[in-house]
Each structure stands twice: as structure tokens, then as C-alpha cells.
Amino acid sequence: MIFGVPLQALLGQLMLGLINGSFYALLSLGLAVIFGLLRVINFAHGAQFMLGAFTALLLAKHLGIGYWFALVLVPLLVGLFGVIIERTMLSRLYKLDHLYGLLFTFGLALTIEGTFRYFFGSSGLPYSAPAALQSPPVNLGFMVLPRYRAWVIVASLIVCLATWVLIEKTKLGAYLRAATENPTLVQAFGVNVPLLLTLTYGFGVALAALAGVLAAPVYQVSPLMGSNLIIVVFAVVVVGGMGSIMGAIVTGYALGLAEGLTKVFYPEASNIVIFVIMAIVLILRPAGLFGKEA
Amino acid sequence: MAALLDVSDLHAWYGESHILHGVNMHVQQGETICILGRNGMGKTTTLRTIMGILRKRKGRIGFDGRDLMRMSLHATARAGLGFVPEERGIFATLSVEENLLLPPKVADGGMSLDEIYDLFPNLRERRSSAGTKLSGGEQQMLAMARILRTGARCLLLDEPTEGLAPVIIQRIGEVLAELKKRGMTVVLVEQNFRFASKVADRFYLMDHGQMVAEFPVGELAANMAMLNEQLGV
Numbered sequence: 177m178i179f180g181v182p183l184q185a186l187l188g189q190l191m192l193g194l195i196n197g198s199f200y201a202l203l204s205l206g207l208a209v210i211f212g213l214l215r216v217i218n219f220a221h222g223a224q225f226m227l228g229a230f231t232a233l234l235l236a237k238h239l240g241i242g243y244w245f246a247l248v249l250v251p252l253l254v255g256l257f258g259v260i261i262e263r264t265m266l267s268r269l270y271k272l273d274h275l276y277g278l279l280f281t282f283g284l285a286l287t288i289e290g291t292f293r294y295f296f297g298s299s300g301l302p303y304s305a306p307a308a309l310q311s312p313p314v315n316l317g318f319m320v321l322p323r324y325r326a327w328v329i330v331a332s333l334i335v336c337l338a339t340w341v342l343i344e345k346t347k348l349g350a351y352l353r354a355a356t357e358n359p360t361l362v363q364a365f366g367v368n369v370p371l372l373l374t375l376t377y378g379f380g381v382a383l384a385a386l387a388g389v390l391a392a393p394v395y396q397v398s399p400l401m402g403s404n405l406i407i408v409v410f411a412v413v414v415v416g417g418m419g420s421i422m423g424a425i426v427t428g429y430a431l432g433l434a435e436g437l438t439k440v441f442y443p444e445a446s447n448i449v450i451f452v453i454m455a456i457v458l459i460l461r462p463a464g465l466f467g468k469e470a
Numbered sequence: 471m472a473a474l475l476d477v478s479d480l481h482a483w484y485g486e487s488h489i490l491h492g493v494n495m496h497v498q499q500g501e502t503i504c505i506l507g508r509n510g511m512g513k514t515t516t517l518r519t520i521m522g523i524l525r526k527r528k529g530r531i532g533f534d535g536r537d538l539m540r541m542s543l544h545a546t547a548r549a550g551l552g553f554v555p556e557e558r559g560i561f562a563t564l565s566v567e568e569n570l571l572l573p574p575k576v577a578d579g580g581m582s583l584d585e586i587y588d589l590f591p592n593l594r595e596r597r598s599s600a601g602t603k604l605s606g607g608e609q610q611m612l613a614m615a616r617i618l619r620t621g622a623r624c625l626l627l628d629e630p631t632e633g634l635a636p637v638i639i640q641r642i643g644e645v646l647a648e649l650k651k652r653g654m655t656v657v658l659v660e661q662n663f664r665f666a667s668k669v670a671d672r673f674y675l676m677d678h679g680q681m682v683a684e685f686p687v688g689e690l691a692a693n694m695a696m697l698n699e700q701l702g703v
Contacts, residue, residue: 347571354572357561361553364553365547365573366544366576367573368544
């Protein structure tokens with residue numbers, strides 16, 4: 177017992193918090209990468225997450241393509257969709273006020289979600305985890321952890337870490353960081369910055385889709401699954417600091433855990449705790465915990 | 471002999487304001503030329519327009535027989551033009567060495583990292599510091615060094631000595647002399663007249679968006695009266 181709460185319940189909620197945090201981290205990471213370079217607040221991120229889950233579901237239903245293959249194929253397909261959107265539409269807005277990018281992606285989200293609601297209704301559809309990750313649960317001694325949930329935590333940690341290494345430690349990442357600071361000069365060095373912008377948007381969208389595939393067996397697959405999550409994810413990005421890669425990752429997991437803890441000690445506040453934290457951070461550190469003061 | 475960089479009747483605009491009014495400039499392979507002029511006469515704009523950063527432009531820019539007017543900014547760099555901006559443009563989120571290795575190679579014949587570190591020993595010592603932790607002089611060295619690796623044939627250099635101590639200005643002069651020996655073509659914009667008279671082969675004088683005079687370094691003395699009047703030195 178800790179503060180009158182059974183240890184099992186505490187650990188159970190923390191674990192749930194960590195799972196939610198895994199999705200927060202993956203999604204806010206994609207948003208941060210896109211915002212950093214394109215200065216676009218990608219409101220379609222939730223819809224692209226949903227698109228990932230639905231694409232996995234449809235691939236399984238119509239083509240018999242299983243989870244593991246979908247985990248690779250779906251981010252590529254949805255990322256390609258993002259590339260096409262950026263090339264044909266979003267890239268035309270860069271010269272205008274940033275508000276236009278936000279409005280465009282917001283409209284895109286409504287369009288995608290509306291289309292899926294029209295064809296699939298708004299109730300959730302089941303997508304089962306692969307056999308290898310179903311029962312029996314892993315017994316950690318102090319608690320039992322369903323295998324698929326353990327996998328989600330591990331997979332999201334790996335993807336977040338790999339993305340961080342890609343951006344902070346590679347040549348491509350150096351282009352990305354430099355272009356975030358001064359895109360014109362990087363292009364004046366001979367780097368095809370418009371192409372870099374396209375690929376970055378595609379990469380961010382692919383991350384959202386990957387999170388969608390990971391989420392499909394945990395949450396119900398439904399057209400609105402993204403819009404439920406994305407508001408929280410925006411709060412995560414604000415707390416972490418717009419455009420900060422490490423900030424997005426750490427804050428994602430931390431706020432997931434904070435939410436889990438609140439569920440144990442004061443369940444009534446669990447839905448708003450992240451927004452309360454956001455408000456406090458905005459008052460004390462307007463640039464976010466990991467953001468640089470402008 | 472055809473000029474390496476051939477600019478004729480170049481016009482450019484910032485929004486609605488017409489800045490360049492028919493610039494003519496011809497630079498031979500291996501030459502160091504210097505554009506003189508008072509503030510706001512279009513010197514920096516000339517470099518930015520040749521490079522293709524300023525896209526609202528009209529006229530002709532030939533480089534190595536190719537038409538730069540049709541090229542995107544990154545294609546212009548790939549054609550062999552290297553740009554060192556006035557504000558130096560060192561990236562804060564990159565280390566010194568990452569800054570140095572950032573510009574892609576555009577041709578063979580650039581310096582190796584070791585040669586660059588021999589030319590700028592300070593940069594070797596500080597290779598893992600953040601780019602903006604360097605002093606102003608070191609930042610200028612880094613901004614120049616970073617282009618030398620790429621194999622660019624022509625350097626557009628905007629006020630390299632601005633705000634720097636005399637000993638560092640002298641060092642930059644030595645570097646330019648070394649580049650000249652290697653056959654590099656340099657277009658320099660400079661307010662520091664004494665510095666320019668030591669490194670340049672030829673001068674252009676700019677006034678209200680046009681080149682109003684042109685003379686080789688040998689005729690500098692004969693032009694001093696006119697320059698004093700124009701530049702107010």
C-alpha cells in the first residue's frame with residue numbers, strides 16, 4: 177500500500193500511463209519534426225494517425241496482410257500520401273502567413289475524418305494483435321503485463337531513440353537542424369531544401385501512421401480515434417517546447433505517467449491534468465520545458 | 471577570354487522597391503574583384519541576386535558559360551558559386567565541425583579537412599564547440615572555411631572584415647592571398663578600403679544600384695580623389 181493505494185493498482189495505472197505516453201511521444205515527435213523545419217502546425221496529425229490504423233485494418237481485411245508487414249508498409253504508404261499532400265498543396269502555402277498552413281491541415285483533417293466516417297461509421301472496429309504478442313502475459317513479479325502493451329512501450333522507445341539519433345547525429349540530421357535555423361543559407365550551399373521539406377513532412381506523417389498501426393490493437397480503430405488523442409498531443413508539444421525533439425519525447429512519456437498517477441490518486445482530474453500542467457508551464461516558461469526562449 | 475562570371479543589365483527588387491538598376495560586371499577566372507560603395511547602394515543586394523537568394527530579378531547572369539537566371543538557388547551553388555553572407559550564418563545547433571562539413575561538395579578540387587585546419591588552426595582546436603560559441607573572427611574564418619571544402623570556383627564574400635580586430639583582418643587577407651594562389655575567383659564587398667586595396671586586383675564602384683566606375687588596382691592612386699568624394703573616406 178502506498179498512500180492508501182494498493183501497489184498493484186498504482187503500477188497498473190502507471191503502466192497504462194506509460195502506454196498512453198508512448199503514443200503521446202511518437203505523435204508529438206512527428207509534430208515537433210514537422211513544426212521545426214516547416215513551421216507548420218500539422219493539425220492533420222491525428223487524422224494521419226487514424227489513417228495508419230485504418231490502413232492496417234483494411235490491408236488485413238482485403239489483402240490478408242498481417243501486423244508485422246503492416247508495421248513497415250503502412251508508414252510507407254501513409255508517408256507517401258503525406259509527400260503528395262506536401263508537394264501538391266502544402267508547399268504552396270509556405271510564402272504566406274503560418275496561419276494558412278494551420279487552416280489547411282485542419283481542413284485536411286476534417287476531410288479525411290469525414291470521409292472515413294461516411295464509409296465506416298463512427299463506432300470502433302477491432303484489430304487483433306499478432307499471435308506472438310497475445311497471451312500469456314509477461315509476469316514481472318510485481319505485476320502482470322500484457323505482451324502487446326510491453327511491445328508498444330519497447331517499440332515506441334526504439335523509434336523515438338532512432339529518430340533522435342537520426343536528427344542529432346547524422347549528416348541528414350545536420351541538414352535538417354541547419355535548415356531549421358536558416359533554410360535560405362542551407363539552400364545557398366547547394367542542398368535541395370524544398371525536397372528536404374517534402375521528405376520531412378513525409379517522415380512526420382509516417383511516424384503518425386506507425387503510431388496508428390501500434391495503436392490499432394490497443395484502442396478501437398475508428399475515424400475519430402485521432403482527434404480524441406491529438407488535442408492532448410498538442411498540449412504535450414506545448415509543454416515540451418515547440419520544435420524540440422528531445423522535449424517532445426521526454427514530455428510525451430512524462431505526461432502519460434502524470435495522467436496515470438492522477439487516475440490513481442484523483443481520478444476526476446485525470447482528463448484535465450495535462451492541460452493544467454500545460455497552463456502552469458506556459459505561465460512559468462512560455463517557450464516550454466525544453467524550448468529556447470526566443 | 472570569356473569572363474567566368476558575366477553579369478549584364480541586372481535588375482533586382484525587394485518587394486516593390488527597385489534596388490539594382492542595370493548592374494554590369496565581368497569577372498575573369500582567378501581574379502579578385504572588390505565592389506566599393508557607400509551603405510545602401512546595392513553591394514550586398516548584388517551578391518544576393520547573383521547567388522539567386524533574391525529571386526525577383528531581371529537581366530543576365532552567366533557563370534562558366536551557363537545561365538544562372540534559370541537556376542534554382544541550390545542549383546546555383548552546385549554550379550560552383552560559394553556564398554559567405556555578411557552575418558556569417560554560423561549554425562548554433564551544429565558543432566564547428568558539423569558547420570564545416572555541412573555544405574555538400576559541388577566539384578572536385580576543394581580543400582581537405584586537414585588542409586582547412588592547417589589554414590585555420592583555431593578551428594581545429596574548437597572543432598566540437600557549438601558554432602556560435604566562437605569569437606567573431608573565428609566565426610568569419612569558419613564561414614569562409616566551410617565554402618573552401620566544397621570545390622566552389624567563385625566565392626561571393628560579403629564584408630568579411632566587418633567588426634573584426636586588425637590582427638584577424640590581416641589573417642583574412644593572408645587567406646585570400648592563399649586562395650588566389652590556388653586560382654580561386656573572388657567577388658568581395660568591402661567597406662574597409664585599406665584591406666580591399668591589398669587583396670583586390672580590380673575595383674567596381676557602386677552608386678544607386680549601378681556600377682559607376684571600374685579600374686584595376688594599379689590605377690587606384692589616380693582614382694583616389696574620386697573615391698574620396700564618393701565614399702566619404
